Amino acid sequence: MAATTDWKPTACILCECNCGLEVELGGEDGRHLVRLRGDKRHPVSQGYACEKAHRLDHYQHGPDRLTTPLRRRPDGTFEPIDWDTAIREVAARLTAVRDTYGGDTIFYYGGGGQGNHLPGAYSPTVRRALGSRWRSSALAQEKTGEFWVSDRMLGTYTRADFEHCDVALFLGKNPWHSHSIPRARVTLKEISKDPARTLIVIDPRRTETAELADIHLQVRPGRDAWLLAAMLHVIVAEDLVNHAFLDAHAVEVDAAVEALRTIPFDECCKHAGLEEGLVRRAARIIGRARAFASFEDLGVQMNRQSTLVSYLHRLLVVLTGSMGRPGTHYVPTTLVQFTGGAASRRSPVVGAPIIAGLVPCNVIAEEILADHPKRYRAMIVETANPAHSLADSKRFREALAALDTVVVIDVAMTETAKHAHYVLPAATQFEKAEATFFNFDFPSNAFHLRPRLFERPPGVLPEAEIHARLAEALGVVTEDMLAPLREAAARGLVPYAEALAARLFSDPAYQWLAPAILYRTLDLPEDVREGAVLLALALKKAFENPAQLARAGFGGTPIEAGVALFQAMMTSPSGVVFAVDEWSEVLGRIGTKDGKIHVSLPDLLEELEKCTRSGPNDYDERFPFVLSAGERRSFTANTIIRDPSWRKKDASGALRMNPEDAAALGITDGGVVRLTTKRGSVIVATEISDAMQRGHVSLPNGMGSGRHGDGLVGGVAPNELTALDERDPFAGTPWHKHVPARIERAE
Ligand SMILES: Nc1nc2c(c(=O)[nH]1)N[C@H]1C(S)=C(S)[C@@H](COP(=O)(O)OP(=O)(O)OC[C@H]3O[C@@H](n4cnc5c(=O)[nH]c(N)nc54)[C@H](O)[C@@H]3O)O[C@H]1N2
Numbered sequence: 131m132a133a134t135t136d137w138k139p140t141a142c143i144l145c146e147c148n149c150g151l152e153v154e155l156g157g158e159d160g161r162h163l164v165r166l167r168g169d170k171r172h173p174v175s176q177g178y179a180c181e182k183a184h185r186l187d188h189y190q191h192g193p194d195r196l197t198t199p200l201r202r203r204p205d206g207t208f209e210p211i212d213w214d215t216a217i218r219e220v221a222a223r224l225t226a227v228r229d230t231y232g233g234d235t236i237f238y239y240g241g242g243g244q245g246n247h248l249p250g251a252y253s254p255t256v257r258r259a260l261g262s263r264w265r266s267s268a269l270a271q272e273k274t275g276e277f278w279v280s281d282r283m284l285g286t287y288t289r290a291d292f293e294h295c296d297v298a299l300f301l302g303k304n305p306w307h308s309h310s311i312p313r314a315r316v317t318l319k320e321i322s323k324d325p326a327r328t329l330i331v332i333d334p335r336r337t338e339t340a341e342l343a344d345i346h347l348q349v350r351p352g353r354d355a356w357l358l359a360a361m362l363h364v365i366v367a368e369d370l371v372n373h374a375f376l377d378a379h380a381v382e383v384d385a386a387v388e389a390l391r392t393i394p395f396d397e398c399c400k401h402a403g404l405e406e407g408l409v410r411r412a413a414r415i416i417g418r419a420r421a422f423a424s425f426e427d428l429g430v431q432m433n434r435q436s437t438l439v440s441y442l443h444r445l446l447v448v449l450t451g452s453m454g455r456p457g458t459h460y461v462p463t464t465l466v467q468f469t470g471g472a473a474s475r476r477s478p479v480v481g482a483p484i485i486a487g488l489v490p491c492n493v494i495a496e497e498i499l500a501d502h503p504k505r506y507r508a509m510i511v512e513t514a515n516p517a518h519s520l521a522d523s524k525r526f527r528e529a530l531a532a533l534d535t536v537v538v539i540d541v542a543m544t545e546t547a548k549h550a551h552y553v554l555p556a557a558t559q560f561e562k563a564e565a566t567f568f569n570f571d572f573p574s575n576a577f578h579l580r581p582r583l584f585e586r587p588p589g590v591l592p593e594a595e596i597h598a599r600l601a602e603a604l605g606v607v608t609e610d611m612l613a614p615l616r617e618a619a620a621r622g623l624v625p626y627a628e629a630l631a632a633r634l635f636s637d638p639a640y641q642w643l644a645p646a647i648l649y650r651t652l653d654l655p656e657d658v659r660e661g662a663v664l665l666a667l668a669l670k671k672a673f674e675n676p677a678q679l680a681r682a683g684f685g686g687t688p689i690e691a692g693v694a695l696f697q698a699m700m701t702s703p704s705g706v707v708f709a710v711d712e713w714s715e716v717l718g719r720i721g722t723k724d725g726k727i728h729v730s731l732p733d734l735l736e737e738l739e740k741c742t743r744s745g746p747n748d749y750d751e752r753f754p755f756v757l758s759a760g761e762r763r764s765f766t767a768n769t770i771i772r773d774p775s776w777r778k779k780d781a782s783g784a785l786r787m788n789p790e791d792a793a794a795l796g797i798t799d800g801g802v803v804r805l806t807t808k809r810g811s812v813i814v815a816t817e818i819s820d821a822m823q824r825g826h827v828s829l830p831n832g833m834g835s836g837r838h839g840d841g842l843v844g845g846v847a848p849n850e851l852t853a854l855d856e857r858d859p860f861a862g863t864p865w866h867k868h869v870p871a872r873i874e875r876a877e
Pocket residue numbers: 144145146272301302303304305307308309310332333334335337349350351352353354427428429430433758760761762763764765766767768831832867
């Protein structure tokens with residue numbers, strides 16, 4: 131009989147798109163991901179996948195895989211321990227920290243990577259049991275400035291419909307490589323080749339996306355605030371403002387419009403390094419667009435004036451009325467909200483603004499190292515690698531060393547795990563059910579619970595199990611609590627959901643206990659077991675968004691709809707559409723108190739005035755280059771894959787540099803340089819590229835982690851070069867794309 135190939139559905143875990151994949155398992159033990167292809171049944175990616183997905187076996191079979199819990203010895207080496215000992219000792223040590231210094235000194239970092247958000251969904255039980263209050267994640271070094279602005283102006287967060295726009299703008303974003311929008315390369319090519327549509331890219335580098343653009347605004351590094359101010363000036367001065375939209379949906383318009391009207395246009399263009407005519411043309415095209423869609427990302431969010439730029443970018447969207455119509459901006463029905471909670475609290479030690487519930491990443495080390503009664507004493511790090519990914523790795527290592535207890539939950543011995551007291555090994559994302567809440571599609575929004583592909587090896591556990599065991603060791607989840615739900619479960623999913631909903635409504639503590647209780651009491655097939663927590667989310671959605679769920683086929687009472695959605699999640703291995711929105715609903719989702727868009731933000735208008743009056747102040751003659759530390763390239767994926775040989779290109783992570791700069795330094799392509807910043811100095815090979823402008827150099831993201839078979843680490847870890855105090859004054863986000871640097875030829 132001819133062998134038939136058994137393709138199993140799963141997803142790519144290397145960027146937030148999480149494209150649906152089909153994978154053929156094989157190899158000696160049947161545990162290798164031998165062939166991969168896009169899954170046509172996936173509702174969002176529809177068969178799309180980029181080159182990186184084909185290399186996922188390098189994640190599953192990474193070089194630093196953890197196979198047993200580890201405890202650090204006094205000499206810094208690790209010894210294997212069994213799970214019972216690990217859980218007992220971790221619970222005891224964290225309890226001791228809580229009882230001595232207060233649970234609010236136990237800091238939680240991470241909870242989800244590009245492919246896995248279930249750890250974060252299970253973590254509340256343990257966090258609350260310990261009285262832990264402060265937390266953070268990578269979002270607080272990229273998106274919090276944008277969240278803060280968006281929350282104040284709109285009371286919500288928008289995404290854009292690039293599929294149907296006639297004018298697309300990418301601001302500090304290279305979706306050709308970084309994606310973030312579904313089927314990015316297909317969509318980019320479609321816009322590019324259609325003469326009726328215009329692609330505008332703002333990037334100092336001639337990126338792959340810029341190559342496709344109709345207009346490339348090759349701004350000087352870090353000067354986006356002046357460029358956007360100039361563009362907005364044109365829109366106001368030439369009255370390309372959408373008055374009908376603003377009259378109907380906005381308030382406090384005048385101050386912003388007046389500020390933009392009086393901006394010195396020609397000077398702003400000069401600071402941005404761009405020709406006035408080109409800036410004017412781009413602004414007019416946006417102002418006259420039928421449907422304008424726009425996306426800002428790290429090029430501006432990890433740069434100078436980042437929060438101001440996020441504000442100016444929002445003004446471009448709002449003043450042109452680019453919301454609530456096909457091809458413009460929308461507010462999707464999401465399962466989990468990432469934004470919200472705009473800076474009403476301050477961090478306990480340095481008083482930094484807490485945005486979206488997150489302490490700014492750049493102050494975490496200070497919050498640990500300060501001499502302060504409320505300094506953090508312990509840290510739980512889950513599915514993140516902050517000793518590599520946060521600014522100033524050296525300082526972060528010092529901070530880790532100053533903690534009483536560090537617990538790391540990861541699949542691999544990472545740069546962070548090396549500094550832990552306990553390392554708890556997790557099953558990989560193919561050895562358990564996993565999912566993300568990066569579900570932002572519109573009008574149909576989809577969710578994908580990927581069943582596990584194979585059993586986990588002995589010695590590792592899924593995070594759901596780790597959290598349940600810790601919760602039991604902490605004494606907050608007991609058999610008495612589980613019994614009534616076990617009994618309901620035996621009667622079926624609807625009685626179970628009714629019992630759960632009754633408890634969630636009547637007992638506030640149940641909100642945080644529920645993840646562990648659901649995981650312990652719901653009887654699910656082994657390959658989707660870790661999906662238990664989703665029942666609570668499905669029920670919540672059914673109460674909050676009955677119409678949107680009903681349109682997706684999940685109608686009836688909220689209990690019926692929630693249960694039906696949950697069942698669909700468990701039995702749709704290629705993903706399921708869970709909500710169907712309508713464009714007419716978008717503007718009703720403005721979440722400000724009065725339901726209106728608040729156009730003028732006085733503090734940011736003041737900052738705009740200051741910038742345009744005094745001009746940029748970003749040059750330091752000791753450091754004549756601007757280093758962008760962390761570019762997304764063909765084979766980068768944060769530090770998810772730790773085997774450098776997964777990279778088919780650019781294995782050493784070259785420093786990209788303009789040919790004239792190279793000539794001035796006497797360097798030829800591949801030549802080696804010493805790259806020095808305020809915080810560090812490294813030796814790195816160069817790639818000479820006319821895509822770079824003079825004075826701007828760029829290093830890839832995620833390098834300098836993991837190791838080759840020969841033990842060598844590939845490339846430069848970018849945060850050996852970055853500084854904690856180089857951060858935005860409003861949101862605290864780092865200036866990783868604008869690191870002052872010096873370059874000398876090396877031998
Ligand atoms: N291949 C790959 N894809 C990824 C990831 C990955 O590691 N590898 N990571 C994922 C993650 S976590 C994220 S957050 C996204 C990030 O996605 P992007 O933000 O698109 O990624 P970057 O390459 O870091 O930065 C984007 C661009 O900013 C430009 N830039 C630098 N300085 C400036 C400036 O002063 N002004 C402007 N306007 N632009 C500037 C750079 O030249 C670069 O092209 O990518 C996701 N996708």
